[in-house]
Amino acid sequence: MLELNVSDETSKLKVVVLGSATDCGPTPKVAEAYDPKSLEHILAGTYPLEIDMVNEMEAFIKVLEKYDVKVFRPKNIVKCNQIFARDIGFVIGDIFVKSNILPDRERELDAIQYVVDQINPKKVVRPPVEVHIEGGDVMLWNEYIFIGTYKGSDYKDYITARTNKEGVQYIKNLFPDKIVKDFDLVKSKIEARDNALHLDCCFQPVGKDKAIIYKGGFREELDYLFLINLFGKENIFEITRDEMYNMNSNIFSIDSNVVVSEKNFSRLNSWLRENDFFVEEIPYSEIAKQEGLLRCSTLPLIRED
Incomplete structure (x- = not known):
């Protein structure tokens, strides 16, 4: 049995689900784009190749294993993008919440069911259908649960609006x-520089008392x-509009003083080192073209308090 425990974003990581880029399928058609950044690269002919994304994720695994983290991977689904494990579920305390995601992504949840089967079924919940919530919008910080949402009356018109007010209320009731x-x-449906797809695209805590933030998000x-x-x-x-676009706030903490970051985030990585963090730099810029990065690829199950 997996004894789930996640109470913040930065405590020592013990067990995680990491997504997979294997068999992720061909470049999507314009109408299939889930976000404006993917759309931008589809139109420009610069959408990432599977081989490059697989290599980037292999670099991530090596770092996780270096720190003795147990890594689960989703079962392979042919022609299915399974990179962003954070979207499909998340852990708060000792509860695993299955996300209500975009309907054609439901198979991604099935691919990690073998992991969910190792959790006490009383600790696994699935919100009712009207509740929209994804893990990238949920962030734990001591007594707080931070949740990104979109309160516009045109919520239903935005494929980029992933967590609704019913999702916020569901978490309030559950905790x-x-x-x-x-x-x-x-x-934004059309401009990635003005689209905070999830909360972790414009904010994330690091260490015990620090944070990365983009005001314009x-x-x-x-x-x-x-x-x-x-x-x-x-x-x-504080990151700039272009740094937000390149996903500078979407790094990942293995411990309170160990951060995995993209190797091109030179300004951020320098700041982290100046503040006594050990920065594990890896290439992840191809995956970033899909408006997700390191935190988006992970689903932490156990962190040490």
């Missing part, structure tokens, strides 16, 4: 002892200011 704070995110300045006040201005690395 009444936590402070659930939602953030209204900027969405929040529709309400008060949400941004809440985070500035919570972490303290001196503990925050």
Whole structure:
């Protein structure tokens, strides 16, 4: 049995599901694009090749294994993009929440069912159908659960709007002892530089008291200011619009002082090192073309408190 335990984003990682780029299928058609960044690369003829994405994920596995992390991979599904494991489920405390994802991605959940079968069934939940919530929008920080959402009346028109108000309320009901704070995110169907697909595309805690943030990802300045006040201005690395586009906030913590980051994030990686983090740099820029990066590829199951 897997004894689930995740209470924050940065404690020592013990067990994780890492997505897979194998057999991810041909370049999608324009109408099949899930996000504006993928669409941009489909139209430009620069959509990532499977071999490059597989190699990037292999580099990630090597780092995880270097730190003795047990890594599960999804069962292979031919012609299916299974890279972004964070979308399909997430752990809060000792509860595994199966996401209600876009209908044609349901197979991705089936591919990790062998892992879910190792969890006490009483600790596995599936929200009702009207609840939309994905793991990239859910972030744990001590007594807080941060949730990215989109509160626009045109929610249903946005394929990039992944977590609705019913999703926020579901988590509030499921974890009444936590402070659930939602953030209204900027969405765009056509401009990736103005689209915070998930909360981790514009914000992420690192270490014990620091965070990476992109102000322009929040529709309400008060949400941004809440985070500035919570972490303290001196503990925050603010990224630019282009750095958000390149997914600088979507790095991944293996421990409170160990971060896996993209090797081209030179400004961020320098700041991390200046603040006593050990930075494991890997190539991940091809996967980034699909508007997801390191955190998006992972589904942590157990972290040490």
